[in-house]
Amino acid sequence: MGMFDWVEFKNPKFCSHCGRNVGKDFQTKSLDNMLLHIKEGVPLPRYAREQLTIKGAWQFSDEGYGIIEVHTICPKCSKYCSYNVTIRKWTLTDEG
Ligand SMILES: [Zn+2]
Numbered sequence: 001m002g003m004f005d006w007v008e009f010k011n012p013k014f015c016s017h018c019g020r021n022v023g024k025d026f027q028t029k030s031l032d033n034m035l036l037h038i039k040e041g042v043p044l045p046r047y048a049r050e051q052l053t054i055k056g057a058w059q060f061s062d063e064g065y066g067i068i069e070v071h072t073i074c075p076k077c078s079k080y081c082s083y084n085v086t087i088r089k090w091t092l093t094d095e096g
Contacts, residue, residue, distance in 0.1 A: 003033040007070045009040045009094055013083060020076040026083070030068035044090045064090035 004027045012021045028038075036048055044052070049064065064087065071082040086095045 003035060004029050005031050005033060005036040005038060007038045007040075007068075007085075007092060009092075011094065013081070015074040015077060015079065015081050017074060017079045017081070018077040020074055022072050022074050022081055026070035026072050028068050028070045030070075038092050040092045040094055042091065044087075049090055064088070 007026045007028050009024045009026070012024050013026075014020065015022050031052055034048060034051070036044070038044065044064075066087045067084050068087060069082055069084055071080060073079070074081050084096055086093045088095075
């Protein structure tokens with residue numbers, strides 16, 4: 001089992017392949033795999049802000065802005081469902 005961070009949205013997302021509701025909980029490996037549980041609308045804890053980096057092209061700025069990739073496996077069609085979402089002011093949004 002790898003380590004990763006959890007992301008929880010207020011509203012469910014839907015499979016881009018078959019349209020099934022895939023729920024509100026997703027994994028992300030875009031951050032530092034600190035076992036964070038990140039909830040939409042709740043600012044990241046200070047210790048995480050100081051240590052956090054985003055892997056790849058996107059980086060957090062001083063304003064706590066970045067885009068992360070979150071994913072899950074669809075329970076109906078078993079395909080990989082991936083979404084890009086914005087973190088703004090250290091707070092997860094549901095915006096692409
Ligand atoms: Zn599906």
